[in-house]
Amino acid sequence: MSSQTSLVAKNYRLQQWAAQVQDCQNRPEGMLVEDWCRQNNITKANYYYRLKCVRQACLDAMPDLPTGFVELPALPDTLPVPENTLDAPSVSAVIHTRKGLSIELYDSASADFIQKLLGVTACAE
Numbered sequence: 001m002s003s004q005t006s007l008v009a010k011n012y013r014l015q016q017w018a019a020q021v022q023d024c025q026n027r028p029e030g031m032l033v034e035d036w037c038r039q040n041n042i043t044k045a046n047y048y049y050r051l052k053c054v055r056q057a058c059l060d061a062m063p064d065l066p067t068g069f070v071e072l073p074a075l076p077d078t079l080p081v082p083e084n085t086l087d088a089p090s091v092s093a094v095i096h097t098r099k100g101l102s103i104e105l106y107d108s109a110s111a112d113f114i115q116k117l118l119g120v121t122a123c124a125e
Contacts, residue, residue: 014057017050070119097121
């Protein structure tokens with residue numbers, strides 16, 4: 001019985017902390033976290049502790065995703081060098097992932113290659 005009460009109390013506290021974290025994330029542009037914490041009567045260290053706990057609870061609630069590898073075709077040992085720099089491939093798109101990866105795609109990238117590349121980035125840490 002007491003463990004159930006503790007679980008309810010922990011979940012309630014996490015909900016309160018999640019609301020605080022969201023409020024801080026939506027603070028006015030230019031306002032520092034320190035200033036927001038001062039206005040809300042919590043220490044900066046306490047805010048970051050609560051943020052860590054909320055993030056961990058979100059991660060714990062996520063289903064486990066299958067991990068694996070996507071096989072990419074091997075690149076030739078030597079890539080052709082364009083005779084004219086005007087013929088050089090140009091970057092047609094840049095993908096920025098949530099995990100901080102930045103990938104430049106060239107005009108010559110095939111749809112199959114891009115699909116495999118996106119599969120790899122989904123599993124990257």
